[in-house]
Amino acid sequence: MARIKLRGMTWGHRRAIDPLLATKALFEQQHPEIEIEWASRPLSGFEFTPVPDLAKEYDLIVLDHPFCGEIVATGCLLPVDDIIAAAGGDRYVGPSLASYTYAGACWSVPIDAAAQVAVSRPDLLQALDAMPPIDWRELIALGEKASRKGLQLATGLKGVHSLMTFFTLCANLGQPCSTDPERPLVDRDTARQVLDHIRALLAYCPKEALDWNSIALHDVMVARDDLVTCPAVYCYATYAESDQRKPLRFHDLPGPNGPGGSTIGGTGLGLSAYRGSDEATQAYARFAASPEVQRLFAAHHGQPARLEAWTDPAIDTRFGRCYAETRKTMDGCWIRPRFPGYLRFQAEGGDLIEQHLRGQMDEATLLDRLQRAFEASGKR
Structure with a gap:
């Protein structure tokens, strides 16, 4: 049987790309029928490249929450509410999950938290x-x-x-x-x-x-x-x-x-609605949303969004107590506009x-x- 090949896009910094590359082999081991190829773009591209354009070329898209209005208007991504629920609901720091919830649905799985x-x-x-x-x-x-x-x-x-x-x-x-x-x-x-x-x-x-x-x-x-x-x-x-x-x-x-x-900033993982690989992309989203993989992200320079990783003493120590020392700020964040x-x-x-x-x-x-x-x- 031919393998399903997924294409993913993130942005070009070790915080973003290294965790995805480091956990790629583990995902493919768990899902031998799926192969993932990750690409990256500069920060400026992450901030402004329209998600509907990316969804035509990529199955998995790492994105910022202000794109939600365009996502809803174009229908370019799949809702991920079921994936979030299966991963334990809102187990994310600050309003990370809320930032991707718009017009009655959630449009990305939070995988990175920042403010x-x-x-x-x-x-x-x-x-x-x-x-x-x-x-x-x-x-x-x-x-x-x-x-x-x-x-x-x-x-x-x-x-x-x-x-x-x-x-x-x-x-x-x-x-x-x-x-x-x-x-x-x-x-x-x-x-x-x-x-x-x-x-x-x-x-x-x-x-x-x-x-x-x-x-x-x-x-x-x-x-x-x-x-x-x-x-x-x-x-x-x-x-x-x-x-x-x-x-x-x-x-x-x-x-x-x-x-x-x-x-609030951070990133979410969006799943293209245009590419016809729904089951495979959802499998990857469930993988990336798990507490275990979020901890692995932190082991490879990533900045996880899940509370289990943010409150892990070993992770906090690795990052100079960044998570403990900025938690009040994260919990009190404001969410940017998201209208088209x-x-x-x-x-x-x-x-x-x-x-x-x-x-x-x-x-x-x-x-x-x-x-x-x-x-x-x-x-x-």
Whole structure:
């Protein structure tokens, strides 16, 4: 009998691809009739490539939850509610499962959990005789102390990452951005306060911060010896592993109001409805959803979504206690909009905020253009 060949797509980082490749042989051993081939794309492709396009070429798609509106509108993926139920229901950290539940069904199996949290270089904090900041006031005070020693704070605000930080701080201040394009995007006073906070942070960061996405931010904090802490970046726990030049440490979001309101990220596993391999893809989804395989993901640089892995002491130790130290943030996350057309706003909104932070657009113009772009995204 000919083997069923499944094609899968993820994004190009060891956190994403290594666990899938490492567990491939185990799945194929358990299912000798199925073979999987994994491919990867850059982070920018993960953030914006339409899932309906991917579903025409790939059976298994690792994706972000804001695509749910397009998924429902096009019918490009299979619902996975039965798979989630068989795996024990909502045994996931924070609103990981809720983020993929839209229009009455769940559209992806959570396999990776992340949110914007703080990350630091423990050696540089020690050199400053400082602790990780617990709120924005302490963050700015640390920036002042670091600058006197020739050190800096860090952030990654390239394009969409500017918007994610904006989202996080709005939610942290108790005024989250709208998820409905027929309502105003954001309270203007809150938006101005958030932009003040971001500009205050940037005053203590290198100018290159506006060129960094989340991966680049982690890379430079490991490579350079002048970046003390970043308050809000999508966590890549693998940078806390012992094989890093200078292992990083992760902490709860030091928002103006503490750890609440961070913008959830992570990934889910979607199953193409276009490719005709339903039984095989569902078998793989059940495999990836199991607590045992989620633990194996962590053994190969992955960042699991299941609570059994997040609360496993050995896994937490491997990642420098990342999971214990960021759990409050994960549990208090905010979910981005998911309506069809939102991804257009995510791209445009991030570019607009970046332009403002570069001094290319005044604040009033930024807020007007953000609102117009948000309204327009719901009409496309």
